[in-house]
Structure formats: structure tokens, C-alpha cells
Amino acid sequence: MAVGFHITATILMLAFAIVYASDPSPLQDFCVAVPDADASVFVNGKICKDPKLVKPEDFFFPGLNNPRSTSNPLGSNVTLLNVDQIPGLNTLGISLARLDFAPYGLNPPHTHPRATEILVVLEGTLLVGFVTSNPPMNMKNRLFTKVLNPGDVFVFPEGLIHFQFNNGQTNAVAFAGLSSQNPGVITIAKAVFGSDPPISPDVLTKVFQTDKNVIKYLQSQFWWDNNFP
Structure with missing residues (x-):
């Protein structure tokens, strides 16, 4: 009985999650x-x-x-x-x-x-x-x-x-x-290397397993946006 209740509750929670995962009607x-x-x-x-x-x-x-x-x-x-x-x-x-x-x-x-x-x-x-x-x-x-x-x-x-x-x-x-x-829209390279303020180079060096100077170079670049109204 308890197991059935928990299964029903889980299904209902999933259903509500799906309903609220889109724009409001x-x-x-x-x-x-x-x-x-x-x-x-x-x-x-x-x-x-x-x-x-x-x-x-x-x-x-x-x-x-x-x-x-x-x-x-x-x-x-x-x-x-x-x-x-x-x-x-x-x-x-x-x-x-x-x-x-x-x-x-x-x-x-x-x-x-x-x-x-x-x-x-x-x-x-x-x-x-x-x-x-x-x-x-x-x-x-x-x-x-x-x-x-x-x-x-x-x-x-x-x-x-x-x-x-x-x-x-x-x-x-x-x-x-x-x-x-x-x-x-989240442009991956721009978000990672062009965030404001910048993500710590120590974090990105460990993530990308590369030299810190490479990370600092990438963070110094201007990341172009191609999204226009």
C-alpha cells in the first residue's frame, strides 16, 4: 500500500514538473x-x-x-x-x-x-x-x-x-x-571566457587541463555576439 502511494506521488510530481517546464498557457x-x-x-x-x-x-x-x-x-x-x-x-x-x-x-x-x-x-x-x-x-x-x-x-x-x-x-x-x-541564448565560448566578472583562471585551467596563460589569452579576447533584434 505504502509503495503504491509513493509511486503515485512520484508520477504526480513528474507530471506537474512537465506542466511547469514550459511557458504559461x-x-x-x-x-x-x-x-x-x-x-x-x-x-x-x-x-x-x-x-x-x-x-x-x-x-x-x-x-x-x-x-x-x-x-x-x-x-x-x-x-x-x-x-x-x-x-x-x-x-x-x-x-x-x-x-x-x-x-x-x-x-x-x-x-x-x-x-x-x-x-x-x-x-x-x-x-x-x-x-x-x-x-x-x-x-x-x-x-x-x-x-x-x-x-x-x-x-x-x-x-x-x-x-x-x-x-x-x-x-x-x-x-x-x-x-x-x-x-x-547562452553562447558557450562567450559565457565561459567572456563572463563579467571573469571566471577564475584557476577554475578554467583545471577544467580544460591547459596552461593558465592559454586561459588568460582566451579571456582577453572580445567574444562577438551575432544575435540581433
């Missing part, structure tokens, strides 16, 4: 976000605008068909449209990104802590991949990778490190949908 037709600067309280998400003041522009963003500049050391540009760019996305649990790549441009290894990503290539070719988390079932951080051509689709599970690299000699363009109004 809307309780009305829409909840257009009030800009943070105008908000008087902090909430997990955005405060709703008075529905009587909502206008079509709250659900609109123009010009995503226009190419973005890739003239940076990464050779890529990620134009993310989340709740900050489209207030009408508030509570809807979805966002969109356009990804532009110069030849051999890279969207470096990164994670989205709050979203699964589904990507479709429109132009060019992309080498993409993600790495599983710390070894489940002896998978040893397995890499899942694929070369994508126009029309191909690939999924990056929530929270896992992934990347996209233009391995061709022409520009590449892709679009991605993400399962959060605010998916967040």
Missing part, C-alpha cells in the same frame, strides 16, 4: 506585453496591456525577408523575434528567428535554456548538430549532426548545445521556430 485571447520600462512590478513573463489599447502593430514585424549583415568575425547574423520585438507573443509560447550566413559563417555552439528549436534551410547548405547532455545510457555526450540543403528541417532539443555552420561557398539563409516567447 494563455487564459485569454491575447496578453500583449507592456514594455519593461513601463512596468511597475516584475513577473515571470510580461504584464498585459489593457485589451482596449491593443492594436494590430502589437502582432506585427516588417521586413524579415531582407538579408541581414554578416560582416562580423563569425560571419553570421541571428535576427530573433521574441516577445521584446513582437509584444503580442506574450503568453503564446513561441518565437521566430532568421539566420543569415556568409560562406563559412558560423552560429557558434550555444543553448536555448527555455526552448526547443526547429530549423528549416531556405538557401545554401548548413552543417548542423547538437550534443546530448552528460552521458545518459552510456551515450557519452553523443553528437547528432547532418548537412542540410534547401527545404531540409532539423530539430534541436531544449537546452542542448547545438550549432549551425555554412560549409558552402555561397550565402545561406534559414528560419527557426522556438517553443518559448523568450527562449534565451
Whole structure:
């Protein structure tokens, strides 16, 4: 009897954990976000605008068909449209990104802590991949990778490190949908070597099993950001 109770309680806790592991579900037709600067309280998400003041522009963003500049050391540009760019996305649990790549441009290894990503290539070719988390079932951080051509689709599970690299000699363009109004992004190299304040070189020297001067050199570099609104 006691064992059955504990099993039932465990299943219920897991169910509740799954429910709360995604963006909150809307309780009305829409909840257009009030800009943070105008908000008087902090909430997990955005405060709703008075529905009587909502206008079509709250659900609109123009010009995503226009190419973005890739003239940076990464050779890529990620134009993310989340709740900050489209207030009408508030509570809807979805966002969109356009990804532009110069030849051999890279969207470096990164994670989205709050979203699964589904990507479709429109132009060019992309080498993409993600790495599983710390070894489940002896998978040893397995890499899942694929070369994508126009029309191909690939999924990056929530929270896992992934990347996209233009391995061709022409520009590449892709679009991605993400399962959060605010998916967040953690670029691995930038977070590790460009944090503010810096992580102790003693810590990173031990992690990477390398000379401390190498760590200090990496921390002295400017880590480029390719994510733009």
C-alpha cells in the first residue's frame, strides 16, 4: 500500500514538473506585453496591456525577408523575434528567428535554456548538430549532426548545445521556430571566457587541463555576439 502511494506521488510530481517546464498557457485571447520600462512590478513573463489599447502593430514585424549583415568575425547574423520585438507573443509560447550566413559563417555552439528549436534551410547548405547532455545510457555526450540543403528541417532539443555552420561557398539563409516567447541564448565560448566578472583562471585551467596563460589569452579576447533584434 505504502509503495503504491509513493509511486503515485512520484508520477504526480513528474507530471506537474512537465506542466511547469514550459511557458504559461494563455487564459485569454491575447496578453500583449507592456514594455519593461513601463512596468511597475516584475513577473515571470510580461504584464498585459489593457485589451482596449491593443492594436494590430502589437502582432506585427516588417521586413524579415531582407538579408541581414554578416560582416562580423563569425560571419553570421541571428535576427530573433521574441516577445521584446513582437509584444503580442506574450503568453503564446513561441518565437521566430532568421539566420543569415556568409560562406563559412558560423552560429557558434550555444543553448536555448527555455526552448526547443526547429530549423528549416531556405538557401545554401548548413552543417548542423547538437550534443546530448552528460552521458545518459552510456551515450557519452553523443553528437547528432547532418548537412542540410534547401527545404531540409532539423530539430534541436531544449537546452542542448547545438550549432549551425555554412560549409558552402555561397550565402545561406534559414528560419527557426522556438517553443518559448523568450527562449534565451547562452553562447558557450562567450559565457565561459567572456563572463563579467571573469571566471577564475584557476577554475578554467583545471577544467580544460591547459596552461593558465592559454586561459588568460582566451579571456582577453572580445567574444562577438551575432544575435540581433
